[in-house]
Amino acid sequence: MSATERYDQIGTDYASVRRPDARWVARIHQALDGHRTIVNIGAGAGSYEPGFMSVVGVEPSQIMISQRSSSAAPVVCGVAEQLPFQDGAFDVALAVFTVHHWSDPGVGLAEMRRVSHKQVVVTWDPDVFARQFWLVRDYLPEAVARERQLATLATVLAHLGPTTTEMLLVPDDCTDGFFGAYWKRPQAYLEATVRGAISGLALLDRGVVSAAMERLKVDIGQGRWHARYSDLMELCELDLGYRLVVAEH
Numbered sequence: 001m002s003a004t005e006r007y008d009q010i011g012t013d014y015a016s017v018r019r020p021d022a023r024w025v026a027r028i029h030q031a032l033d034g035h036r037t038i039v040n041i042g043a044g045a046g047s048y049e050p051g052f053m054s055v056v057g058v059e060p061s062q063i064m065i066s067q068r069s070s071s072a073a074p075v076v077c078g079v080a081e082q083l084p085f086q087d088g089a090f091d092v093a094l095a096v097f098t099v100h101h102w103s104d105p106g107v108g109l110a111e112m113r114r115v116s117h118k119q120v121v122v123t124w125d126p127d128v129f130a131r132q133f134w135l136v137r138d139y140l141p142e143a144v145a146r147e148r149q150l151a152t153l154a155t156v157l158a159h160l161g162p163t164t165t166e167m168l169l170v171p172d173d174c175t176d177g178f179f180g181a182y183w184k185r186p187q188a189y190l191e192a193t194v195r196g197a198i199s200g201l202a203l204l205d206r207g208v209v210s211a212a213m214e215r216l217k218v219d220i221g222q223g224r225w226h227a228r229y230s231d232l233m234e235l236c237e238l239d240l241g242y243r244l245v246v247a248e249h
Contacts, residue, residue, distance in 0.1 A: 042098025128241030
C-alpha cells in the first residue's frame with residue numbers, strides 16, 4: 001500500500017485527533033530556528049509547520065490536504081521520492097512521523113538532502129518502543145513485529161550521515177494522538193476514532209486489535225491495568241523511543 005492509499009484510508013479524522021503538542025512544537029521549532037525557508041515533507045494537515053518561516057508542504061494524500069486550514073502553508077501534491085524542487089532550494093527539510101510510510105525511504109531521505117542544507121526528522125527507536133510501551137509489549141506484540149519492518153531511526157541515521165539525535169519525551173497529557181500519546185490514559189485506546197488516527201493500529205489486522213482492546217477494556221474495568229502499571233502514575237513524561245534527528249551538510 002502506498003503512502004497515498006494509506007492516508008486516504010486512515011486520514012479522515014486525522015486533524016481532529018492529531019493536534020500538535022506545544023512542547024514538541026517548541027523542540028522542533030528550536031531545531032528550525034535561524035533559518036528562513038522550509039519544505040515539510042509528508043506535510044499532512046500541517047502539524048508542526050512554523051508560522052515564522054516560509055514553508056512549502058509536500059503531501060501525497062488529497063484526504064490529508066483537504067484537512068489543512070485556510071491559513072496553512074501552500075502544499076504540493078507529491079511524494080518524498082520525487083521532490084519537484086531544485087538542488088538546495090530550501091534551508092531546511094522537515095519530516096515528522098512520515099519516513100516509515102515512504103515507498104523508498106532511502107531515496108526519500110536522499111531527496112531531503114538534495115533540496116535542503118539541513119534535515120530535521122522525527123522518528124522513533126522501535127527497540128525502546130517495544131520495551132517501554134505497555135500497550136505493544138503486553139497487549140499487541142503483533143504491533144512490535146510490524147514496527148520492526150518499518151523504516152525508523154536506524155534507517156534515518158544510515159541515510160542522513162552525521163547527525164545529532166535528541167530524545168522526545170511524551171508528556172502524560174500529550175495532545176498529538178500518535179501511538180504512544182496516551183500511555184497514561186489507557187481508556188483512550190478503546191475509542192475507534194483515536195485508533196483510526198494511529199497508523200500502527202489502524203493498519204493491523206482488525207481482529208487482532210479488537211481482541212487486544214477487549215482485554216484492555218476488561219483490565220481497566222476490573223482495576224488490573226492501574227494495579228499493574230501503578231508506577232506510571234507517578235510520572236509526568238515517559239521515554240517511548242521517539243527521537244528528533246538533525247543533520248546538516
